[in-house]
Amino acid sequence: MRGAPMKTIVRRGNPVWVLGLVLLLSACQDRDAWKPGMPLAKEKVKIAVIYPNRIDEDSGYDYAHHMGILQMRRELELEDGQIIQKLNVFEEDAGMTENAMKDAIREGAHIIIAPSWGYMDACEKLASQFPRTIFAHSMGYKYNESNFTNYFGRIYQARYLSGIAAGLKTQTRRIGYVAAMGKDNSEVSGGVNAFALGVERVNPEARIYVRITYNWYDPLEETLAADYLINLGCDVIAQHCNTAAPQEAAQRAGVWGIGYNTDMSRNAPGAVLTSVVLNWGVYYTRLARSVIDGTFTTAPYLGSLREGMVGITPLAPELAAPGTGERIAAERDRITGGSFDVFEGALETNDGRVIGEAGKRFPDRAILRDIHWYYRTVIETNPSP
Numbered sequence: 001m002r003g004a005p006m007k008t009i010v011r012r013g014n015p016v017w018v019l020g021l022v023l024l025l026s027a028c029q030d031r032d033a034w035k036p037g038m039p040l041a042k043e044k045v046k047i048a049v050i051y052p053n054r055i056d057e058d059s060g061y062d063y064a065h066h067m068g069i070l071q072m073r074r075e076l077e078l079e080d081g082q083i084i085q086k087l088n089v090f091e092e093d094a095g096m097t098e099n100a101m102k103d104a105i106r107e108g109a110h111i112i113i114a115p116s117w118g119y120m121d122a123c124e125k126l127a128s129q130f131p132r133t134i135f136a137h138s139m140g141y142k143y144n145e146s147n148f149t150n151y152f153g154r155i156y157q158a159r160y161l162s163g164i165a166a167g168l169k170t171q172t173r174r175i176g177y178v179a180a181m182g183k184d185n186s187e188v189s190g191g192v193n194a195f196a197l198g199v200e201r202v203n204p205e206a207r208i209y210v211r212i213t214y215n216w217y218d219p220l221e222e223t224l225a226a227d228y229l230i231n232l233g234c235d236v237i238a239q240h241c242n243t244a245a246p247q248e249a250a251q252r253a254g255v256w257g258i259g260y261n262t263d264m265s266r267n268a269p270g271a272v273l274t275s276v277v278l279n280w281g282v283y284y285t286r287l288a289r290s291v292i293d294g295t296f297t298t299a300p301y302l303g304s305l306r307e308g309m310v311g312i313t314p315l316a317p318e319l320a321a322p323g324t325g326e327r328i329a330a331e332r333d334r335i336t337g338g339s340f341d342v343f344e345g346a347l348e349t350n351d352g353r354v355i356g357e358a359g360k361r362f363p364d365r366a367i368l369r370d371i372h373w374y375y376r377t378v379i380e381t382n383p384s385p
Contacts, residue, residue, distance in 0.1 A: 036131075036296055037296055039292065040110060040291055040292055040294070041292070043079075046083075046084060047078075047082060047109065048083075048104030048107070048113065049065065049066075049069055049083070049084070049086070049113045050097070050100055050114050050115070050116075051085065051088070052090065052115075053087070053217060053242075054087055058244065060217075060241075061217075061261050062242075063261070065138075068280025068281035068283070070281070072287075075281075076289065084109055086101075097119055101135075105130055105133055110134060111133070111134045111287065111288065112126075114135065114137045115139075115280070116139075120137050123135040123137045124144075124148060127144055127147050127148035133147060135147060136151060137150045138151055143298050143300055148298060149299070151283050151287075151301040151303075152302055153302065153304065153310040154309070154341075155191060155310050156194035156342050158276045158277070158310040158311055158312050159194035159198065160195065160335075160342045161198060161312050161332060162198065162273075162276050163194070163196065163200075164202050165321075166206075166238060166273070167200070168202050168320070168327065169235075169236055169256055169319075170203065170236050172234065173203065173205050174206070174209060174232060175206055175209065176208075176210075176211065176232070176236065177195065177208055177211070177229075177238045177239065178211055178222055178237065178238070179239075179240050179241070180212070181212065181216075182382070186370060187240075187368070189372060189373065189374060190371040192208065192375075193347075193373075193374060194342050195238055196208045196378050197375060198331070200375075200377055206377070208375075209232055209381050210374070210381060210382075211226075211229050211381050222243055223245045223246070226246035235256065236256045236257065236258065237255060237257045237271075238258035239258070239259070240260055244267035247259050247264045247268035248267055250271040256272075257272050258272070258273060259274070259313075260276050260277075261275070261278075265313070269316075272316060273316055273319050273324075274312045274313050275312065276312055277310070277311055279308055279309055279310070282309045283301055283303060287301075302364060302368075304335075304336075305335055306336045312328070343356070343361065345358055345360070346358050348376040349373045349376060350375065355373060
């Protein structure tokens with residue numbers, strides 16, 4: 001059947017049309033010749049990134065991923081045309097998400113990078129429809145055995161270290177935490193708890209006051225939440241939300257802060273002690289290289305301090321309390337050396353329960369998906385529903 005249409009077209013005398021069809025079929029055949037697990041020439045690989053918001057220095061989370069993509073491009077020496085970007089793809093809109101991914105595939109993407117929780121189901125669905133495209137989803141838990149994987153970092157390790165900086169700096173023993181989501185989101189509540197454990201390590205009397213915005217990206221609500229916590233007497237403001245608004249609020253109030261996603265000392269140099277960051281380029285370089293050399297697998301990736309996937313930015317020497325660097329270095333060594341990993345032992349919650357067992361570490365699943373509680377030193381400030 002493949003030969004019959006060509007003969008008919010030739011009789012019509014349209015060689016340009018024929019040439020175009022031949023080139024299209026050739027391109028399709030070349031793409032069909034590759035599948036995940038096979039080597040792919042570096043100059044041929046195309047990578048699409050789906051961003052939930054815009055990309056600029058103030059976009060926080062999206063910008064951090066963009067910087068990771070730029071790091072990958074530099075390290076692998078890829079060309080501009082090998083990166084496809086889809087901006088402002090709202091994760092709440094399943095149709096928009098799927099269409100953005102399908103557009104990227106039509107543009108030749110071999111890899112779809114989906115760095116937001118709400119993209120998970122679209123990745124799962126389209127991975128079965130497009131078996132010759134790799135889908136890599138950040139923060140989720142779903143994957144398959146052929147072309148769908150997930151990735152994240154042990155951000156709780158960096159949260160713990162930042163808690164040490166906050167605990168040594170506070171004078172009121174009240175530390176604020178602007179959280180995008182509540183205890184239903186294990187990533188956020190786990191970060192709060194890891195931070196609280198770091199604070200407690202150096203300042204057992206300090207308490208963590210959490211204010212939830214119920215939105216990943218909302219500068220106004222983030223500002224209001226930070227102001228609320230500052231009015232409660234919090235003199236250090238940490239955050240798990242996308243913009244630098246809480247740090248800017250801290251600077252205006254003359255208190256200190258712990259940034260997130262990017263080095264927020266750029267936004268509030270008079271307040272930020274350090275920022276908690278995920279170095280996404282570590283994974284993106286690893287992912288693209290595995291596709292190029294044919295070693296790609298769908299085994300989920302969870303990077304740590306040891307690999308440089310997570311970390312904190314350099315301390316502000318003029319702001320951090322004396323001895324902070326040394327205390328953080330000692331705790332970092334405990335974590336990277338394997339003798340400690342934040343979530344271990346029996347931990348008391350703020351409602352009187354005990355989670356975990358003495359002498360045992362929490363399994364990854366419990367840390368990533370099951371932390372729907374707050375540590376005993378955490379105080380919730382949102383009105384009860």
